[in-house]
Amino acid sequence: MRSRDGNCTLSCSFCTLILLSSLALNASEYLISYRSIVKDAILYNETLHISKAMQKCTGTPQTSLILPKQNSENIQKIIHNKMDNFITYIHKLGISVEHKEENINYQNSSTTILTMHTRCFKVDFNDNFARITALK
Amino acid sequence: MKYSLLLSALLSSAAFSATAQTAQIPPQTSTIQVVCPTGTCTTPPAVQKVQVINPVSVYTPKPKEDVLPIDSSLRIDVVGQGVAPMNTASPAQAYALAKRAATADAYRLIAEKVKGVRIEGDDLIKNMMVQRSTVRTTVRAMVRNANVVETTFKDGLCEVEMEIVLSHAAFAH
Numbered sequence: 001m002r003s004r005d006g007n008c009t010l011s012c013s014f015c016t017l018i019l020l021s022s023l024a025l026n027a028s029e030y031l032i033s034y035r036s037i038v039k040d041a042i043l044y045n046e047t048l049h050i051s052k053a054m055q056k057c058t059g060t061p062q063t064s065l066i067l068p069k070q071n072s073e074n075i076q077k078i079i080h081n082k083m084d085n086f087i088t089y090i091h092k093l094g095i096s097v098e099h100k101e102e103n104i105n106y107q108n109s110s111t112t113i114l115t116m117h118t119r120c121f122k123v124d125f126n127d128n129f130a131r132i133t134a135l136k
Numbered sequence: 137m138k139y140s141l142l143l144s145a146l147l148s149s150a151a152f153s154a155t156a157q158t159a160q161i162p163p164q165t166s167t168i169q170v171v172c173p174t175g176t177c178t179t180p181p182a183v184q185k186v187q188v189i190n191p192v193s194v195y196t197p198k199p200k201e202d203v204l205p206i207d208s209s210l211r212i213d214v215v216g217q218g219v220a221p222m223n224t225a226s227p228a229q230a231y232a233l234a235k236r237a238a239t240a241d242a243y244r245l246i247a248e249k250v251k252g253v254r255i256e257g258d259d260l261i262k263n264m265m266v267q268r269s270t271v272r273t274t275v276r277a278m279v280r281n282a283n284v285v286e287t288t289f290k291d292g293l294c295e296v297e298m299e300i301v302l303s304h305a306a307f308a309h
Contacts, residue, residue: 038240041219043233084232091239094280099244103271112240 028123029053029135030075034090034116040109048083049118050076057120059135065089066129075123078130086132090116093134209303212249213285216242216296234294235287242284242298247277250302 031053036046067082079086096117101110124131204210218237220230253273260268285297 036236036240038218038237041217041237041241042221043218043237043240046236087236088284091243092281092283094278095243097240097243097247097275097277097279099247099273099275101273103269105269112244114240114243 028125029057030121030123031118032090032116032121033118034087034095034114036114038112038114048079048087050079053120057122057135059120061122062093062134062136063089064131064133066131069125069128069130073125073130075130075132079132089132093119204302204304206304209301211299211301212246213297213299214242214245214249216240216245216298218294218296220292220294230292231289231294234289234292235296238287238294238296239284239298242296243279243282244275246279246282246298246300247275250279250300251275251277 029052031049031051033049034047037044065086067078067085069078070081072078091114093116096115098113098115099110100112101108103109120135122133122135124133216238218234218239218241220234224230224233253275256272256274258268258270259266279300282298282300285299287297288295
């Protein structure tokens with residue numbers, strides 16, 4: 001005869017799996033990439049992609065940036081409120097510069113692309129601040 | 137008789153002085169030890185006397201010097217310029233956009249100074265006339281730890297002064 005808790009192992013492993021996956025999804029680690037295009041000394045396009053990391057990042061923490069939380073734990077809102085500070089921080093971490101300039105019949109045109117490739121950031125929320133730390 | 141004796145004395149003294157002058161310049165000799173390079177020679181290395189007629193200075197390359205000496209740093213300053221677009225909603229937006237463009241220009245200038253520029257040029261000449269003249273320059277670099285020193289915005293032009301400090305330790309990997 002089958003006992004009442006006969007399927008305990010299966011249910012326990014299922015619960016553990018859900019718990020671990022939820023922990024992994026709730027980890028405050030984000031993947032961020034940045035790219036700005038400047039054409040003829042005018043900003044043409046700027047993109048900042050932020051997404052939650054689906055798996056745990058590896059790497060040692062680098063310098064941190066502290067931004068005010070403003071009663072929100074949405075990292076996109078926090079960053080967009082202090083976009084200038086965050087972009088300066090990203091630039092300091094290291095940015096790839098690609099510049100092309102063309103002079104055809106004495107008419108000049110130039111394109112500069114600044115790129116930060118997708119990078120993992122750890123975010124710790126305090127009472128009033130969010131500490132963003134780059135992982136390398 | 138007296139004159140002949142005097143003449144002979146003069147001639148002998150002149151001849152003696154001439155021999156003395158030639159004796160002062162000995163033939164330039166130098167010793168070169170010839171060593172068997174492969175070590176298969178049966179005879180022991182002989183010492184030869186070689187007369188150096190016209191010594192020529194042999195080019196010896198200098199040891200490679202570091203561009204940036206150890207325990208020293210190099211500061212590079214640049215001023216990037218950016219312009220606000222025509223269709224901006226407000227002066228603040230114009231300033232923000234111009235500042236981004238100026239920052240990118242400053243990064244480009246740093247990359248040009250530190251890493252260098254690749255330049256390609258093409259001229260198309262037809263019937264002895266230049267049809268098309270093209271100059272392309274490209275820069276690719278990774279810039280880290282550059283600091284914005286000052287930002288100015290005047291008459292739609294934004295200027296960002298940026299500096300980077302290069303140290304020997306940063307490149308001694």
